[in-house]
Amino acid sequence: MSRALRYLLLVLSLVAALAPVYWMFTISLKSEVDQFASPPAWFGFTPTLEHYYDAFVTRSFGEYLITSAVVAVGSTLCALVLGTFAAYALARFRLPYDLDRRVSLWILSTRMFPAIVTAVPLFLMMRDLRLLNTKAALIIVYTAFNLPFVVWMMRGFFDEVPRDLEEAALVDGDSRMGALFRVVLPLVAPGLAATAVFCLIVSWNEFLFALVLTQTDASMTLPVGIAGRVTQYEIKWGVMSAAGAVAIVPILVFAMAMQKYLVRGLSMGAVKG
Amino acid sequence: MSIKFKNVTKSFGDTCVVDDLSLEIDDGEFVVLLGPSGCGKTTTLRMLAGLETVTGGDIFIGDERINDVPTQHRDLAMVFQSYALYPHMTIAENIAYPLRVRKLDKDERARRVKDVAAMLEIESLLDRKPRQLSGGERQRVALARAIVREPRAYLMDEPLSNLDARLRVQMRGELKRLQHQLGTTTIYVTHDQAEAMTLASRVAVMKRGRLQQFDTALNIYNHPANRFVAEFVGSPSMNFVDGKIDGGVFICESIRIPVARENTDQITIGIRPEHIRVFNEPQNETIAATVYVTELMGNETFVFLSVGKNRLIARAPAEFRADVESPVWLGIVADKAHFFDTQTGLSI
Amino acid sequence: MPKSRRSSNAGSKRGARAQTLLPYLLIAPAVAVLLALSIYPLIYSVSVSLQIGDGWGIGNFARLFSDNFFLTAMAHTFVFAVAALTCEFLLGLGLALLLNSQIRGRGLFRATLLVPMMLPPVVAGVVWRLLLNPNFGAINGTLKQIGIDTESLTWTASPRLAMLSVIVVDVWQWTPFVFLVLLAGLQAIPQEPYEAALIDGSSRWQTFRHVTLPLLKPAILIVLLLRTMDLLRVFDQIFILTEGGPGFATETISLYIYRTAFRFFDFGYAAAMSFVLLALTNLISIFYIRFLKHESRA
Numbered sequence: 001m002s003r004a005l006r007y008l009l010l011v012l013s014l015v016a017a018l019a020p021v022y023w024m025f026t027i028s029l030k031s032e033v034d035q036f037a038s039p040p041a042w043f044g045f046t047p048t049l050e051h052y053y054d055a056f057v058t059r060s061f062g063e064y065l066i067t068s069a070v071v072a073v074g075s076t077l078c079a080l081v082l083g084t085f086a087a088y089a090l091a092r093f094r095l096p097y098d099l100d101r102r103v104s105l106w107i108l109s110t111r112m113f114p115a116i117v118t119a120v121p122l123f124l125m126m127r128d129l130r131l132l133n134t135k136a137a138l139i140i141v142y143t144a145f146n147l148p149f150v151v152w153m154m155r156g157f158f159d160e161v162p163r164d165l166e167e168a169a170l171v172d173g174d175s176r177m178g179a180l181f182r183v184v185l186p187l188v189a190p191g192l193a194a195t196a197v198f199c200l201i202v203s204w205n206e207f208l209f210a211l212v213l214t215q216t217d218a219s220m221t222l223p224v225g226i227a228g229r230v231t232q233y234e235i236k237w238g239v240m241s242a243a244g245a246v247a248i249v250p251i252l253v254f255a256m257a258m259q260k261y262l263v264r265g266l267s268m269g270a271v272k273g
Numbered sequence: 274m275s276i277k278f279k280n281v282t283k284s285f286g287d288t289c290v291v292d293d294l295s296l297e298i299d300d301g302e303f304v305v306l307l308g309p310s311g312c313g314k315t316t317t318l319r320m321l322a323g324l325e326t327v328t329g330g331d332i333f334i335g336d337e338r339i340n341d342v343p344t345q346h347r348d349l350a351m352v353f354q355s356y357a358l359y360p361h362m363t364i365a366e367n368i369a370y371p372l373r374v375r376k377l378d379k380d381e382r383a384r385r386v387k388d389v390a391a392m393l394e395i396e397s398l399l400d401r402k403p404r405q406l407s408g409g410e411r412q413r414v415a416l417a418r419a420i421v422r423e424p425r426a427y428l429m430d431e432p433l434s435n436l437d438a439r440l441r442v443q444m445r446g447e448l449k450r451l452q453h454q455l456g457t458t459t460i461y462v463t464h465d466q467a468e469a470m471t472l473a474s475r476v477a478v479m480k481r482g483r484l485q486q487f488d489t490a491l492n493i494y495n496h497p498a499n500r501f502v503a504e505f506v507g508s509p510s511m512n513f514v515d516g517k518i519d520g521g522v523f524i525c526e527s528i529r530i531p532v533a534r535e536n537t538d539q540i541t542i543g544i545r546p547e548h549i550r551v552f553n554e555p556q557n558e559t560i561a562a563t564v565y566v567t568e569l570m571g572n573e574t575f576v577f578l579s580v581g582k583n584r585l586i587a588r589a590p591a592e593f594r595a596d597v598e599s600p601v602w603l604g605i606v607a608d609k610a611h612f613f614d615t616q617t618g619l620s621i
Numbered sequence: 622m623p624k625s626r627r628s629s630n631a632g633s634k635r636g637a638r639a640q641t642l643l644p645y646l647l648i649a650p651a652v653a654v655l656l657a658l659s660i661y662p663l664i665y666s667v668s669v670s671l672q673i674g675d676g677w678g679i680g681n682f683a684r685l686f687s688d689n690f691f692l693t694a695m696a697h698t699f700v701f702a703v704a705a706l707t708c709e710f711l712l713g714l715g716l717a718l719l720l721n722s723q724i725r726g727r728g729l730f731r732a733t734l735l736v737p738m739m740l741p742p743v744v745a746g747v748v749w750r751l752l753l754n755p756n757f758g759a760i761n762g763t764l765k766q767i768g769i770d771t772e773s774l775t776w777t778a779s780p781r782l783a784m785l786s787v788i789v790v791d792v793w794q795w796t797p798f799v800f801l802v803l804l805a806g807l808q809a810i811p812q813e814p815y816e817a818a819l820i821d822g823s824s825r826w827q828t829f830r831h832v833t834l835p836l837l838k839p840a841i842l843i844v845l846l847l848r849t850m851d852l853l854r855v856f857d858q859i860f861i862l863t864e865g866g867p868g869f870a871t872e873t874i875s876l877y878i879y880r881t882a883f884r885f886f887d888f889g890y891a892a893a894m895s896f897v898l899l900a901l902t903n904l905i906s907i908f909y910i911r912f913l914k915h916e917s918r919a
Contacts, residue, residue, distance in 0.1 A: 019734060020734060020748045023759050024748045089648045100644075114853060117661060162357070170324070207743050223857075248740060248741075255732050
């Protein structure tokens with residue numbers, strides 16, 4: 001395959017990937033008149049920020065944004081703490097009855113549940129606990145959602161640290177936990193960061209559980225807010241696009257930062273990217 | 274501090290890796306655990322360090338039984354085969370780590386690190402990271418980290434095996450001097466019998482988890498307890514010939530060696546290469562042999578010989594020459610010969 | 622330097638016991654959270670699914686066989702999954718094979734390709750609703766420009782084209798995923814087998830069949846497994862694009878369960894259906910994993 005053709009293919013795929021997103025950005029910046037223009041204008045139009053203003057100041061998208069952020073950060077922190085400790089124990093200790101391998105597999109299997117299967121009972125449970133329409137409910141649920149992933153990823157990273165180092169730390173007089181904090185964690189820091197970013201992205205994007213568990217302005221996340229606008233009669237495309245555009249920005253930033261670990265995370269460690 | 278192993282056993286599942294080991298090590302001794310891979314020497318060391326649990330028996334440091342004492346409280350220092358330096362810390366931080374963990378204050382830590390670095394001549398490396406150092410330098414850092422806290426004993430797991438041959442010989446000497454200077458009990462694991470011979474005050478030879486012999490290096494060399502020890506220690510290794518003794522003469526095919534022993538039908542004789550003299554001409558009471566090959570070492574010559582179905586190795590002076598397949602004559606220093614029971618391998 | 626020193630025996634017995642407990646203490650919180658939020662809801666769901674009318678019974682499960690909507694939703698899900706998977710796999714594999722060489726700016730390229738699959742699926746839905754809008758969407762606009770009559774091309778509002786639209790969106794979003802994983806798999810294959818094949822005189826197709834494919838199998842299987850799982854439980858983007866419509870045209874099983882539970886408030890029936898879905902995905906993943914294990918042993 002000649003190089004020119006190869007590069008052409010590359011460029012085409014990039015365009016195919018980005019063009020639709022770019023289109024949404026243009027809609028968010030076009031006045032209503034421009035939006036309905038025919039033929040569709042990809043470049044030559046005067047941008048306006050009225051939709052952004054409308055979405056985030058007049059309407060509640062600002063609130064949704066903050067809710068999304070709070071929930072994402074909260075659940076990521078919880079999942080990281082719980083999951084990293086568990087991953088360390090599973091990576092380092094040989095438990096009786098092959099427990100470490102079995103627990104690992106069990107944890108991974110919970111990731112395979114279709115969301116709707118647990119969404120229905122969780123709705124009923126949260127309703128009974130009076131936790132519907134709260135950020136807390138989402139943080140709790142997203143933590144459980146992210147845990148298997150954290151355990152799986154971090155276990156892989158821990159496996160890459162030679163046991164020698166912890167043994168040396170123990171013989172030097174450190175406690176097991178001290179060795180974990182002083183010797184092992186600094187060495188898996190990049191992996192920890194990558195895992196954190198994945199969790200943030202997953203929590204940020206999540207839709208079904210948020211849809212089921214939160215219906216009020218005070219507790220809705222950004223995806224739910226956007227969806228709400230769609231299912232109404234009068235669809236304000238500009239507002240929706242503006243909200244969508246803002247929803248994407250953190251993703252773009254993180255994608256740039258974490259693309260090195262991406263393939264490994266996406267394939268659950270099966271393929272080293 | 275003295276160290277004692279009393280009937281110590283270690284099994285992984287059904288596999289017994291260390292079998293009823295009993296050893297008493299005096300304070301200040303340099304003891305080497307010697308044996309082929311898989312003999313249980315590293316496992317023994319790790320049990321002492323607390324990195325493996327003890328399946329049976331007791332381990333004592335001084336008067337204290339330490340089976341249940343967690344690793345971090347045993348106050349032993351260990352030098353790993355891979356050195357196990359902390360990659361994200363500087364050399365100074367690496368050495369200071371045991372002190373930091375014991376909560377010594379910053380100034381005291383810095384002082385001790387400097388002293389130890391001076392002793393091992395690594396002061397110029399203190400600000401670097403482990404990946405910037407050569408193998409020999411890393412090894413000295415590992416030593417420094419062990420020394421800096423003045424532990425009850427040093428444990429060393431084949432620390433020289435990752436160095437190239439020349440450096441290994443050099444470090445051997447430095448280790449010995451260091452231990453002499455510090456006077457701390459040291460237990461050293463290796464499969465290299467030359468290291469054992471040069472470093473140890475006493476050597477414990479192990480095979481398949483069992484202790485074969487525990488004695489000074491010289492005694493092990495001159496009075497091996499069984500055939501395994503005799504064969505393992507000494508390079509090139511001892512020659513063994515199976516035969517019988519009749520009328521005060523050891524007989525095997527054309528080999529005749531006068532020995533002051535009773536007649537037996539079956540016995541194995543062991544002769545070290547340096548106790549076989551090789552002559553180009555027949556002499557009084559010599560045995561005919563054929564040269565298989567010679568190896569010129571520079572300072573001496575190894576002569577590989579065949580006598581009937583037996584293969585022997587002899588050490589000859591540097592000037593000795595003989596062609597392949599040429600006939601030579603051997604003189605055996607009979608009073609230096611060792612005898613082993615052909616079935617059990619025990620020395621008799 | 623002093624020769625020897627007494628050691629501290631403080632808390633050694635207690636220390637030893639704490640050591641053996643430590644791994645369990647570290648794992649317990651994570652396991653507890655998962656038990657409470659992943660396993661317990663399933664058990665709860667069982668009891669919910671067995672409640673019918675005012676009492677108990679398996680009526681909800683019996684209803685499944687005669688419910689046309691349920692069966693249609695299942696059919697839609699399969700059609701969607703098979704179509705999307707095929708396209709994503711072929712496109713992704715093709716691209717991976719064609720672009721398997723040193724590309725400059727690889728990091729940037731990878732990051733850009735990430736964008737479609739990192740989008741919140743809801744936003745992907747929005748993006749494509751905008752593109753597919755019959756009146757001002759770029760697709761119809763461009764088609765009109767080159768002279769195609771777009772009167773009947775109402776995409777997400779058209780019973781004929783809605784399923785196609787939904788499939789296209791998923792393919793757009795997830796082909797990069799397949800591409801990236803397969804590319805990584807390809808680049809992990811060492812050079813030697815290729816060189817040996819060349820020397821042995823193998824043609825390009827033969828090399829592909831006998832060298833590339835077998836060595837790529839683990840990556841392929843993982844990608845197929847993960848995508849299949851995701852496709853069977855699809856919800857987000859269809860919800861935004863068509864809400865299952867027009868009518869029932871794009872209603873997949875997850876959407877139907879959602880509607881049953883949260884529009885009709887028939888939780889029992891919804892629970893019963895979700896178990897069927899769970900059983901299905903379990904079966905398929907077991908099948909895949911067994912295949913994977915078998916392959917990796919070979």
